Amino acid sequence: MEVIYVDHAATSPLHPDVLEKMLPYYQTLFGNPSSIHQVGRQARQALDQARSRLASLFAVSEQTLVFTSGGTEADNMAIIGYALENENKGKHIITSQIEHHAVLHACEELEKRGFEVTYLPVDETGRVRLNDVQKSLRNDTILVTLMFGNNEVGTIQPIKEIGELIENHQAVFHTDAVQACGGINLKLDELKIDMLSVSAHKINGPKGIGLLYIRNGVKVKPVLFGGEQEKKRRAGTENVAAIVGFAKALELALESMTKRQELYQQFAQILTDTWLKEKVEFMINGHQHERLPHVLNVSFPGVNIESLLMNLDLAGICASSGSACTAGSIEPSHVLVAMFGQATERIQSAVRFSFGLGNTIEEIEHVASQTAQIVKRLGQQKEFIS
Ligand SMILES: Cc1ncc(COP(=O)(O)O)c(C=O)c1O
Structure with missing residues (x-):
């Protein structure tokens, strides 16, 4: 794979x-x-x-x-x-x-x-x-x-x-x-x-x-x-x-900064457009304009972040729940807690996609559709259990 x-x-x-x-x-x-x-x-x-x-x-x-x-x-x-x-x-x-x-x-x-x-x-x-x-x-x-x-x-x-x-x-x-x-x-x-x-x-x-x-x-x-x-x-x-x-x-x-900035903006657009089309519920975390182009942090309310990351990994997609140093622990991200407080589902369901060398439009389209499928599947599971 x-x-x-x-x-x-x-x-x-x-x-x-x-x-x-x-x-x-x-x-x-x-x-x-x-x-x-x-x-x-x-x-x-x-x-x-x-x-x-x-x-x-x-x-x-x-x-x-x-x-x-x-x-x-x-x-x-x-x-x-x-x-x-x-x-x-x-x-x-x-x-x-x-x-x-x-x-x-x-x-x-x-x-x-x-x-x-x-x-x-x-x-x-x-x-x-x-x-x-x-x-x-x-x-x-x-x-x-x-x-x-x-x-x-x-x-x-x-x-x-x-x-x-x-x-x-x-x-x-x-x-x-x-x-x-x-x-x-x-x-x-x-x-x-x-x-x-x-x-x-x-x-x-x-x-x-x-x-x-x-x-x-x-x-x-x-x-x-x-x-x-x-x-x-x-x-x-x-x-x-x-x-x-x-x-x-x-x-x-x-040398490649301007080109990469444009490409990463396009990547973010592909992801969000696909999720909108697929009727996936999501919220973008971070400033709308004052942001680093390579980072897109998104919450998928109702979805457990560990299940999401595990399923993405099984689908061959390596993303993260935040800083690598805190990944693997179930501690909520101190950054998201500072932004939204402890008591919000937003911080339990946030995933970070970050783009770089080698990523292509085709890859990001695949990430977008796979994420949509997994989020829907995990969301449905949650409804079924409760
Ligand atoms: C904002 C920030 N500061 C510091 C570091 C640590 O850098 P290094 O991994 O080179 O020690 C990182 C790495 O994740 C980072 O993202």
Whole structure:
């Protein structure tokens, strides 16, 4: 049976051109960039070139980029590293209830270490209110960390406005752009962002590599100790092959961004048109316009999400109930709870389809009709039992 993968927000396949770029750095050009001999120097050159390429794609300077093992480490470095380095300025942090666990759990760790964290609520579209951000800023607030685009429902936060609001406050602004990067134009030069996290495996790059952008002048304590790599900000031998692949992946993602945005919009339209035609009851979760194009989160009232996902899987369709980290547990999604509250069927019946490399119109038509059939079957079962 053909497998249709519509879970690209969880992770994405490596682009063949990325793999091709990476392979020599596992084979002949395998050196350690810190070695002074020629094999090391070749690796150093590749590392420098990839950093320079990434910096120009983000329109920032090279020394602002610190390579990490992925989005989780970038978030931890931004939050824990910044808080520990700057606790003399205050111990208050602002975040939201819908962040990825890489942010939420880093904030919880800081609470255990004596910091105070405000978890902002969101509206039903998944957006924080600017007024709430403004009201929660205090004299001792040192960091505001709010995600760019949500991994479960795709809602994009008003990042530009939040940056402007914080600009004249001592607090710095970190954003987790792991899902947004490569999907929408981040315009780093136009946004008042101090730190930004990105991960390669969401954009058809390799797993285990990410970066933290740290604006010049922002001081962050390292979270790893050892060698002097990354200008003493992140110890450990650099993952040269992955960094080279990361640069290629971002280049390809930006080149194809507009085309992909249009295609994913078409995919979402196919799904919703089919369900309307098939008279399937559904509700879309997330903001109607301010959304990441590759994510479509839908509730099918009356349908048990685990049964739906299991049946989709049996039909060869890989979708998800939300973030991969919470999938497999029956805990309701913290994102949907923040948007709609606990007591709603909407959060028990939500499925996330996320599009990416390799998905075709034919595939999505198949996903649409299979989902309609399964939802009807499961809905009918429910009526029959009750
Ligand atoms: C919004 C967001 N932040 C952070 C992460 C963690 O990134 P990584 O898997 O590279 O550690 C993810 C991954 O699902 C994510 O979606």
